[in-house]
Amino acid sequence: MNSSNRSAALSCEFFPPRTEAGVEKLLTTQQSLNDTFQPAYYSVTFGAGGTTRDSTLEIVKLLTEKKINVAPHISCIGSSKQQIKNLLELYKELGVTRLVTLRGDIPESGESTKELSYANELVSFIRETSGDHFTIEVAAYPEYHPESKSPQSDFESFKNKVAAGADGAITQYFYNIDAYLRFIDNCQKNNIHIPVTPGIMPITNFASLTRFSDVCGAEIPRWIRKQLEAYADDKESLQKFGLDVVSKLCNQLLEQGAPGLHFYTLNQAAATNAIWKNLSV
Ligand code: FAD
Numbered sequence: 116m117n118s119s120n121r122s123a124a125l126s127c128e129f130f131p132p133r134t135e136a137g138v139e140k141l142l143t144t145q146q147s148l149n150d151t152f153q154p155a156y157y158s159v160t161f162g163a164g165g166t167t168r169d170s171t172l173e174i175v176k177l178l179t180e181k182k183i184n185v186a187p188h189i190s191c192i193g194s195s196k197q198q199i200k201n202l203l204e205l206y207k208e209l210g211v212t213r214l215v216t217l218r219g220d221i222p223e224s225g226e227s228t229k230e231l232s233y234a235n236e237l238v239s240f241i242r243e244t245s246g247d248h249f250t251i252e253v254a255a256y257p258e259y260h261p262e263s264k265s266p267q268s269d270f271e272s273f274k275n276k277v278a279a280g281a282d283g284a285i286t287q288y289f290y291n292i293d294a295y296l297r298f299i300d301n302c303q304k305n306n307i308h309i310p311v312t313p314g315i316m317p318i319t320n321f322a323s324l325t326r327f328s329d330v331c332g333a334e335i336p337r338w339i340r341k342q343l344e345a346y347a348d349d350k351e352s353l354q355k356f357g358l359d360v361v362s363k364l365c366n367q368l369l370e371q372g373a374p375g376l377h378f379y380t381l382n383q384a385a386a387t388n389a390i391w392k393n394l395s396v
Contacts (some may be wrong), residue, residue, distance in 0.1 A: 124312070124375030125152060125391070126186075129382055130160045131170035138177070145183060146317060147384035152391045158215050158252075158285075158377070161188035163229035168194075172205065179209045186252065187211060189241075190219025191231035195273065196240060199231070213250040215285065216276075233272065253277075254282040255311050257294035261332035270301055283309050285377045288316035288333050290360065292367055312373035313367060317378070317386035318357025321347060345391050358386070362393035369394065 127148055132138050156319060160169045171187055178185045191199065206214070218234040231237050235323065238251055253276040256269060263269035273284070274275060289295060295313055302311060316333070318324055321343040325358055328335050335343075346353035365376055378387045 123369055123373070124155045124310075126156050126158060126312070126375065126377045127154045127380050127387060128158045128314075128377060129138065129161065129174070131174040132382065133170070137382070138174070139173070142181075143176075144380065144382055144384040145178070148380070148387060149183075151384075151388040155375070155379075156184040156186050156213060156291060158186040158188060161190050161217070162193070164221060172202070175206070175211065176209060179211065184213075185211060186213035188215040188217060188277065189237070189238075190217040191234070192219035192221060194231075196230050199237070199240065200244055203249075207245070207248060212248065214241065215252045215254075216281070217254055222365055223337045233275075235272065235275035235279045238276055242280040250282045250287050251280060252283045252312075253281040255286045255298065256293070256332070257286055257289050257298040258332060258334055260287075261330075266350055270305075274307065275304060277307050277309055278344065281309060283374075286311060286314045287331055288314045288379060290364060291334060291340055292364060292371070293372070296371060311352040312375045312377045313368050313373050314377050314379060315361060315390070317361055317380075317383075317390060318343070319354055319383070319386050321353065322389055354386070358389050358393070362390050365390055366393070366395050 123395045129141060129145075132141055145157060159171050159178070175185050175187045189199070189202065194202075216234060216238050218232070218237065231240055234253055238253060241249060241251060253273075255273055256263070259266055259269045260272075263272070264381050276284075286295065286298070299311060302308070316324070316327070318339075324343070325333065327333070342356055343353060346356060368376065378390070380387050
């Protein structure tokens with residue numbers, strides 16, 4: 116894979132804000148991203164980061180009313196088949212045609228509804244109930260999912276999601292391009308040809324990046340971690356360094372043929388817009 120991609124699909128991820136002020140800010144962020152590079156769609160996380168599931172639906176409603184192309188995240192952990200079916204109906208009525216389909220994180224209490232246990236089962240369920248109405252994106256883990264028993268079993272799980280009917284995948288973020296390229300090689304060797312879009316996490320804050328990375332199993336390479344630590348009290352230098360690192364990663368990914376980029380915006384426009392301005396394709 117080394118054909119430079121000149122028609123990359125760029126998309127952005129939001130989380131549902133908890134306050135009215137947060138919603139206002141989200142709309143301003145969306146406007147700014149749209150003015151800068153017109154992302155193909157905006158995904159909205161589901162039950163992640165302490166938000167409730169209803170708040171995802173509320174934001175999806177708001178954005179669809181404004182004719183913004185939205186892809187809600189949907190997860191099976193903690194939901195019955197009937198609840199998922201109802202949600203799919205609501206999304207259809209709102210005109211949603213793309214879903215980011217996940218198992219979801221197991222709640223700290225360990226309790227969860229077990230009607231559908233893994234993301235591949237949810238993909239199958241969506242296909243059974245909604246046919247081809249939705250374009251289905253699933254998660255991919257170039258550095259492996261933290262709960263996986265082995266790299267092989269993790270890739271088998273990914274294959275199961277594709278076999279169940281996924282149309283595309285978005286990766287967990289990474290800063291090590293070799294992990295992504297190896298994942299793509301593995302896909303090709305296994306006759307998997309769906310687009311696997313790299314998830315991109317801008318670097319703007321060392322403490323929060325370390326916290327996220329520890330939870331989701333993304334590695335911050337030592338040379339990046341050491342430099343970020345050294346800039347701890349110098350926000351401007353830290354952000355400049357982060358922008359340089361992530362812009363280079365994005366350019367290399369596109370040069371290597373990545374089908375697009377999915378930005379984890381954390382509801383902020385500035386860092387993503389700055390990366391986009393540094394893209395050479
Ligand atoms: P799965 O693909 O089901 O895999 C989960 C784990 O189980 C893996 O370790 C896999 O190897 C293993 N596994 C799969 N099938 C089997 C099986 N049959 N037997 C044994 N083991 C198996 N979380 C949220 O809560 N809300 C969000 O909105 C959200 N958005 C995300 C978006 C992206 C792009 C990504 C990459 C992650 C997102 N997450 C979100 C996090 C995600 O929910 C967690 O990583 C979750 O722990 C796994 O979800 P999954 O869909 O990858 O699960």
